[in-house]
Amino acid sequence: MRYLAININYKLDQDWYCRLGSVVDCHEYFNSLGPGHGPGIAIYDTEIGQYMWLEETYTDDNPRLSEIIANALKSVKVK
DSSP states (O other): OOEEEEEEETTTTEEEEEEESSHHHHHHHHHHOOGGGOOEEEEEETTTTEEEEEOTTOOTTOHHHHHHHHHHHHHHHHO
């Protein structure tokens, strides 16, 4: 799966990402989330290493997002 749909719940201090095959799938994933998962923050393309969408209050050098992406990419290499 090429894309990471990333959401963060600051109240619970939890991060989630879901690997999906298209940007449309990522938006559908965000739309399906309940309030306990936190808002959609970003869609990241793992093939080209860039954000396809980033919530406007974030920057692409956000340390928390960078850590989520690094952990997701590392988990693929381990498998």
